[in-house]
Amino acid sequence: xxxxxxxxxxxxxxxxxxxxxxxxxxxxxxxxxxxxxxxxxxxxxxxxxxxxxxxxxxxxxxxxxxxxxxxxxxxxxxxxxxxxxxxxxxxxxxxxxxxxxxxxxxxxxxxxxxxxxxxxxxxxxxxxxxxxxxxxxxxxxxxxxxxxxxxxxxxxxxxxxxxxxxxxxxxxxxxxxxxxxxxxxxxxxxxxxxxxxxxxxxx
Amino acid sequence: xxxxxxxxxxxxxxxxxxxxxxxxxxxxxxxxxxxxxxxxxxxxxxxxxxxxxxxxxxxxxxxxxxxxxxxxxxxxxxxxxxxxxxxxxxxxxxxxxxxxxxx
Numbered sequence: 001x002x003x004x005x006x007x008x009x010x011x012x013x014x015x016x017x018x019x020x021x022x023x024x025x026x027x028x029x030x031x032x033x034x035x036x037x038x039x040x041x042x043x044x045x046x047x048x049x050x051x052x053x054x055x056x057x058x059x060x061x062x063x064x065x066x067x068x069x070x071x072x073x074x075x076x077x078x079x080x081x082x083x084x085x086x087x088x089x090x091x092x093x094x095x096x097x098x099x100x101x102x103x104x105x106x107x108x109x110x111x112x113x114x115x116x117x118x119x120x121x122x123x124x125x126x127x128x129x130x131x132x133x134x135x136x137x138x139x140x141x142x143x144x145x146x147x148x149x150x151x152x153x154x155x156x157x158x159x160x161x162x163x164x165x166x167x168x169x170x171x172x173x174x175x176x177x178x179x180x181x182x183x184x185x186x187x188x189x190x191x192x193x194x195x196x197x198x199x200x201x202x203x
Numbered sequence: 204x205x206x207x208x209x210x211x212x213x214x215x216x217x218x219x220x221x222x223x224x225x226x227x228x229x230x231x232x233x234x235x236x237x238x239x240x241x242x243x244x245x246x247x248x249x250x251x252x253x254x255x256x257x258x259x260x261x262x263x264x265x266x267x268x269x270x271x272x273x274x275x276x277x278x279x280x281x282x283x284x285x286x287x288x289x290x291x292x293x294x295x296x297x298x299x300x301x302x303x304x305x306x
Binding site: 010011016020023026031035073077080082181186199 | 217220221223224227228231234235238246247250251253254257258261262264265266271272274275278279281282283285286287289290293294297
């Protein structure tokens with residue numbers, strides 16, 4: 001298939017479909033972030049997300065802001081790598097595309113490892129999925145985002161393996177990389193919001 | 204092919220993408236510093252503005268929404284505004300009636 005599939009709007013249908021999917025995902029994450037914010041101030045038992053004194057007893061907060069800042073930086077850099085991979089694909093520069101695609105995959109996996117470390121640490125501190133409302137809403141929201149990153153990594157790996165079979169880039173490959181890029185940047189903007197609301201805001 | 208020049212396919216040059224990446228890093232670092240400073244009620248609005256700037260930069264330049272058809276912008280903006288309204292409505296509802304969360 002080498003021709004673009006245009007809708008009555010004049011926009012490639014597949015690109016339009018990706019944007020509609022991302023728009024619907026906005027609502028999904030909106031609901032998850034709302035749930036987290038509602039429960040954050042109403043946690044009946046420890047552990048708590050931030051430092052707290054309850055009945056004269058001090059409880060250390062679980063959230064590790066410096067660590068999450070590092071993982072946020074990693075995801076931001078993966079977005080830069082992805083946009084350069086798209087640039088390479090659009091300019092028929094296979095070597096550049098492969099290099100930056102590989103960098104995006106490595107950075108995406110690094111972000112997931114940060115998340116695995118954080119989840120393990122929280123579990124070790126006694127925060128399970130059913131410990132309290134903070135645990136339930138936090139694991140659901142960040143876990144759902146992590147699944148998005150994982151799916152993105154799988155898509156990028158499949159595109160990278162596909163590119164090894166070619167000596168040049170066709171118009172279709174460039175389009176697939178661009179569409180995968182849209183998904184990847186969306187995952188990044190969702191994390192920008194989660195990082196600010198969950199980790200940086202004290203209440 | 205000169206990578207530093209804009210072609211029909213490219214909306215920005217490599218140098219411009221790298222500058223945007225640097226700007227995003229600086230804003231994230233700034234957010235981190237501000238979150239440790241005691242600036243009272245200003246903290247939340249400042250953090251929201253900074254993360255909003257990052258959001259708009261990524262959507263406009265990395266996702267190329269600035270250069271796309273207006274229909275795509277309308278679809279995405281509508282969904283984002285709707286999601287924000289749902290968030291505000293739910294959070295406001297629970298703030299004004301905390302007993303709801305205990306039911």
